[in-house]
Amino acid sequence: MSCPTYQDAIHHTGILDLLAPFDPHVVGTLPLGIALPDSDIDIVCHAQDPDAAAELIWTAFCSIDGFALYRWSARGRPLIATFEADGWPFEIFVSPEPVADQAGWQHFVVERQLLDLGGFALRDQVMTLRMRGMKTEPAFTTVLGLTGDPYSALGALYGRSDQDLLEIITATPDL
Structure with a gap:
């Protein structure tokens, strides 16, 4: 018997229905098609009151294997x-910031846009670096030759046109 897909796991848990009041979005390497065997299912949400989301999540999942719930000390x-x-x-990441303003969502949108534009050549190079242990954002910025903090560099591409991103891709050797 094969393992369920990540989509099956999402469906079986009912997680998106449960989190519906908090605008849930599945992000990360799985929907991008650049996951590794240990990749997790990442879901970003928006809650004006994260305590309400915490209570709902606690009630639904506290008895499940590996359950942990904590708050960051960062802004919000x-x-x-x-x-x-x-x-x-x-x-599950729940922020008082709307999903569209969250770095996790913005990176996902940019990565999806880059993969759509860069095709298999970009995907293969990113995957090679990921299989060597590199995190997703640093893998993208390394392949594209972007400098500075990889998370900031990728975030700076959010909202850029396909043409702008295509120029970055075509300026990259081996792509």
Whole structure:
């Protein structure tokens, strides 16, 4: 019997229905098609009151393997919940910032846009670096020759046109 897909795990847990009041979006390497075997299912959410989301998540998942719930000390004190279900690790990020303003969402949008424009050549180079242990954002910025902090460099591309991103891609050797 094969392991369930990440989409099956999302469906079986009912997580998106449960989190519907908090504008949930699945992000990260799985929907981008650049996941590694240990990749988790990342979900970003918006909650004006993260405590309400914490209560809902606690009630639904506190008895599940690997469950943890904590708050960051960063601005807005976002909430993080982790657990395992259907053979998949989940990570839920809940912020008082709207999803569109969250770095995790913005990086996902840019990465998806870059992969759509850069095709298999970009995907292969990013995956090579990821398989060597590099995180996603640093892998993208390394392949594209972007300098500085990889998270800031990728975030700076959010909202750029396809033409702007295509210029970056075509200026990259080996792409």
